[in-house]
Structures are given as C-alpha cells and as structure tokens.
Amino acid sequence: MTDTNNPLTQPTTQYAVEPAETLKELPEHKTLALENSKPTAKKNYALITGASSGIGEAFAQILASKKKPLILVGRNEQKLKALSAELRQNNDVDIRFLLIDLARSKDMPQLPSKLKRMGIKIDVLINCAGFGKHGLESQISYEDALNMINLNCRATLSLTKLFLPEMLKDNKGAIINIAALAGLFPVPFMATYSATKAFVINYTQALAEELKSTGVKVLCACPGPTATNFYKSAGINTSKHKSLQDLNDPHYIAEQTLQALKDGKTFTIIGAKSTWSKYLPKLIPRKLLLKFGASLLRPDEA
Numbered sequence: 001m002t003d004t005n006n007p008l009t010q011p012t013t014q015y016a017v018e019p020a021e022t023l024k025e026l027p028e029h030k031t032l033a034l035e036n037s038k039p040t041a042k043k044n045y046a047l048i049t050g051a052s053s054g055i056g057e058a059f060a061q062i063l064a065s066k067k068k069p070l071i072l073v074g075r076n077e078q079k080l081k082a083l084s085a086e087l088r089q090n091n092d093v094d095i096r097f098l099l100i101d102l103a104r105s106k107d108m109p110q111l112p113s114k115l116k117r118m119g120i121k122i123d124v125l126i127n128c129a130g131f132g133k134h135g136l137e138s139q140i141s142y143e144d145a146l147n148m149i150n151l152n153c154r155a156t157l158s159l160t161k162l163f164l165p166e167m168l169k170d171n172k173g174a175i176i177n178i179a180a181l182a183g184l185f186p187v188p189f190m191a192t193y194s195a196t197k198a199f200v201i202n203y204t205q206a207l208a209e210e211l212k213s214t215g216v217k218v219l220c221a222c223p224g225p226t227a228t229n230f231y232k233s234a235g236i237n238t239s240k241h242k243s244l245q246d247l248n249d250p251h252y253i254a255e256q257t258l259q260a261l262k263d264g265k266t267f268t269i270i271g272a273k274s275t276w277s278k279y280l281p282k283l284i285p286r287k288l289l290l291k292f293g294a295s296l297l298r299p300d301e302a
C-alpha cells in the first residue's frame with residue numbers, strides 16, 4: 001500500500017521514463033534555459049542540491065530506488081549527466097539535472113516558475129550542497145568565506161523560501177536541510193563554516209516549529225564526519241586528525257536522515273562518532289566548547 005501523504009513514496013505508475021531533459025544554467029546575467037522543455041504531465045519531484053557527490057549523491061540513489069522522480073542539482077555536468085543516466089536506467093524513473101552555481105547564481109527566484117512550466121512540481125527539497133574551508137580565519141580568502149555563506153546559508157534559505165509556498169498550498173511536502181555537528185558549537189580553524197551551519201540549524205529548527213501543524217515536514221540533519229569529497233575540498237588531510245579516523249558512509253547518513261523524516265523528527269544528529277559531540281553543547285560552558293572545537297582541527301601551524 002502506498003502512503004499518499006508521504007511525498008517520498010508514490011505509486012510506480014506515475015514514473016514513466018521520459019526523454020532526458022536537462023535544465024541548464026546560463027551565465028547569471030541571462031535567464032535559466034530549459035533544454036527540451038516541452039511541458040509534461042504534472043509530477044512531483046524531489047530536488048536535491050549537492051547531488052553530484054557524497055551525501056547528496058547517496059540521497060539521489062536511495063530516492064531513485066524508491067522510484068521518486070528527481071532533479072539533481074550541481075555544477076559538475078559530466079558527473080550529473082552520468083548519474084542521471086545511470087539512475088534513470090537502473091530504476092525506470094524520471095531523473096533530470098540542473099547545472100547551477102548556487103553560490104553565485106542570481107537566477108534562483110525564477111526556478112519554481114520555470115519548473116512549473118515544464119510540469120515539474122517540487123514536493124521534496126533536500127538542501128545538501130555545501131562546503132567548508134579549513135585554516136586560520138585570517139588566511140581564508142574573502143571570496144571563499146563569502147561563497148560559504150552564499151552556498152551554505154543563502155542558497156539553503158532561497159530554495160526553502162522559493163519552494164515552500166507551493167508545498168503549503170498543497171499542505172504536503174518535505175524540506176531537509178543538511179547542517180553539521182560543526183554547527184552545534186564554535187569550531188576554530190573552520191570559523192566561517194561552523195557559523196554557516198549554526199545558521200542552518202537555527203533557521204531550520206525555527207521553521208520546523210512554525211510549520212509543525214501543517215502537512216509540510218521540515219528536518220534539520222547534522223551529520224558527523226563522513227567519507228566524501230568534503231575534506232579534500234576543505235583542505236583537510238584526514239589522516240592528521242584523530243577526530244577524522246572513523247568516517248561515516250554517506251549512504252548511512254542519507255538513509256538515517258530519510259528515516260528521521262519518516263519518524264516525524266525535526267532535528268537529528270547522525271553518525272556523531274563520540275557521544276561527546278552530541279551532548280557537549282548542552283553540558284559544557286561555551287568557553288570550554290571553544291577549546292574542544294579548536295582541538296578537533298588544529299592545523300600544524302597554529
């Protein structure tokens with residue numbers, strides 16, 4: 001039996017495979033172009049940012065296997081093209097991708113109406129794209145810091161605000177925002193990243209509370225250290241840090257997050273390798289938390 005109120009499980013018959021359609025981003029001064037954008041019968045899709053890698057890719061694989069039509073978002077065209085084709089072929093479900101630099105694009109506000117014209121309705125939004133930079137704040141470039149805020153905070157907020165009204169109109173839908181353990185306490189040597197994830201936690205928890213009597217589910221997930229490209233792109237050599245020796249599998253993180261949503265949770269910590277990370281913020285004075293945070297990722301030169 002299909003639970004018609006659960007946007008993640010839908011009848012298989014809705015998902016006839018159609019010719020692949022690519023939503024391509026043009027340079028930001030132009031509008032979003034939708035290739036082969038002939039309107040289709042209205043379908044409910046999950047839009048996953050950060051779907052080209054790591055935890056976002058794991059979400060895509062799990063949801064595709066449940067026959068959920070997907071819009072995969074990222075910048076890596078080659079990866080998204082290959083992943084969409086693979087998921088489409090393996091699962092007989094409609095998978096499309098959208099190339100967009102979420103840290104820079106000014107075209108986001110047009111996205112819901114463009115998708116609507118294609119008969120695409122988003123009833124599940126997973127804001128997973130994100131990155132961090134490791135090092136002394138004085139040495140992190142201004143551009144990297146702003147891009148972290150733009151991607152981790154601004155894009156998460158923008159997509160949430162843009163797709164929420166339609167979900168509320170239907171009184172049905174789900175929004176998952178991926179934060180991090182690092183958002184639970186200040187983390188020196190990842191100061192901006194930690195602050196962006198604190199934003200995601202506060203924003204998402206507050207939103208979940210506001211929407212608790214509606215049919216729209218909101219979940220904030222805080223994964224612990226996970227084996228993805230995150231550390232490489234942050235400039236962290238995991239072998240040098242004791243706290244990063246036992247990394248989670250991204251599939252485990254995605255699965256547990258979807259389970260938490262199903263269980264009606266609005267906040268979840270997944271894969272915290274030490275229970276300390278989980279309880280520290282509640283138990284320990286902030287001054288000591290800072291020392292703990294600093295001990296996690298202290299670079300050689302600091």
Ligand SMILES: NC(=O)c1ccc[n+]([C@@H]2O[C@H](COP(=O)([O-])OP(=O)(O)OC[C@H]3O[C@@H](n4cnc5c(N)ncnc54)[C@H](OP(=O)(O)O)[C@@H]3O)[C@@H](O)[C@H]2O)c1
Pocket residue numbers: 049050051052053054055056073074075076077100101102103104128129130131132151178179180181222223224225226227228229230231233
């Ligand atoms: N790995 C961990 O230990 C860990 C722990 C806690 C929280 N998290 C959070 O989990 C989320 C997923 O990260 P991950 O670990 O899966 O890392 P990852 O493998 O590096 O994936 C990051 C994803 O974000 C996308 N992305 C980066 N910059 C983008 C931009 N400007 N515009 C659009 N997409 C962009 C990347 O796609 P393209 O390159 O195609 O653009 C990629 O798909 C992040 O929010 C991260 O903060 C990770």
